[in-house]
Amino acid sequence: MKIRYLLLHAYGMGGTIRTVFTQAGALAAAGHDVRVVSVLRRADRPYFPLDSRVRLFALADLRHDHDAEPDAPRGPLRRLADRRAARPPRFVPHGEGGYAALTRGIERQVIDYLGELRDGVLVTTRPSLNLLAARFATRGVLRVAQEHMNLAVHQPDVRAAIARWYGRFDAIAVLTQRDRGDYLRIAPGTRVELIPNAVHSLKQKPSTCASRIAVAAGRLRPQKGFDLLIPAFSRLVDEFPDWQLRIYGTGDRGNQLRKLIDEHHLYNQVFLMGRSDQLDEELAKASMYVLSSRAEGLPMVMIEAMTHALPVVSFDCPTGPSDVITDGKEGLLVPPEDVDGLAAAMRTLMADEGLRAQMGDAALATVQAYSPEAIRDRWTALFESLASSRTG
Structure with a gap:
């Protein structure tokens, strides 16, 4: 054909x-x-x-x-x-x-x-x-x-x-x-x-879910909601000072997000990592993937993260996350743009390595259909x- x-x-x-x-x-x-x-x-x-x-x-x-x-000369008609x-x-x-x-x-x-x-x-x-x-x-x-x-x-x-x-x-x-x-x-x-x-491949290195790293990725633009994710993570640093949030991607909102990191005094916890040619390796180092988008089509980086046996915390935004994630199985879904809810869901996984591993295994099973x-x-x-x- x-x-x-x-x-x-x-x-x-x-x-x-x-x-x-x-x-x-x-x-x-x-x-x-x-x-x-x-x-x-x-x-x-x-x-x-x-x-x-x-x-x-x-x-x-x-x-x-x-x-x-x-x-070269160009005439009037040209x-x-x-x-x-x-x-x-x-x-x-x-x-x-x-x-x-x-x-x-x-x-x-x-x-x-x-x-x-x-x-x-x-x-x-x-x-x-x-x-x-x-x-x-x-x-x-x-x-x-x-x-x-x-x-x-x-x-x-x-x-x-x-x-x-x-x-x-x-x-x-x-x-x-x-x-x-x-x-x-x-x-x-x-x-x-x-x-x-x-997904581009199912043959990925699985995460152990033992690290203290949360990962997000996407263009640094309002649609991806990193301006909501950073304040949500700021609510957790006193309780989990050894955790990091790494955000991969480039875009025109990078300066605004850096200012937001400074305002919340997150210099040692939240990092704008830029573009990475080894995102699969970085996902394998993490213990959870966080999707904070205001809207999606089908969030492919989230699905790629699941190929590394990563649990997901996500806004239940239109559309996509709920087509892939069952709340409480492969991860946790919270109402769209609910910053407190996003922080609470991250807290649940940050506090329980066994739960992260359990949901990561379920994520890896679900993603086989992709x-x-x-x-x-x-x-x-x-x-x-x-x-x-x-x-x-």
């Missing part, structure tokens, strides 16, 4: 990129013809490893100007064309997160590519690309919209466009049960499949069903 994944920037380091690479590799290993198409390219090589059987190429290579030398190409995209809603990365010229390149497809399966991976595929991909290709964030967090103009155009898809793939219901309501009559993302092979089989079943329906 011929399968194409369309990503905005396959050379970056986002969670969507990693999970798509995992999906593509698993399908290629099963003998499918798989390609990853990146709209943009700003780096010489991908940040994440990609199976050698998967072909990768880009539509717009932004590493340098391929059209002319920097000092300058006019350049200005038009540099305008904002025409068909992507302003509230979509990838809007700023696109121009009218790049949008046209995507539309031209979509118009060339004649067969196989096309999986688009964010609203901007989904909307373009719904409008401009040919009828010869099976179109699947893959959503990595829950519907409620999209801006109103994005939700309005989804309601208008997603009905053209052969299927919409979502990550959680709640999102499946939301998309069935906004795109009635369209097939909506629940297929979670896969193996690349298990998730690959669900994608294969969807593609084969769509192809069979089209043939019929």
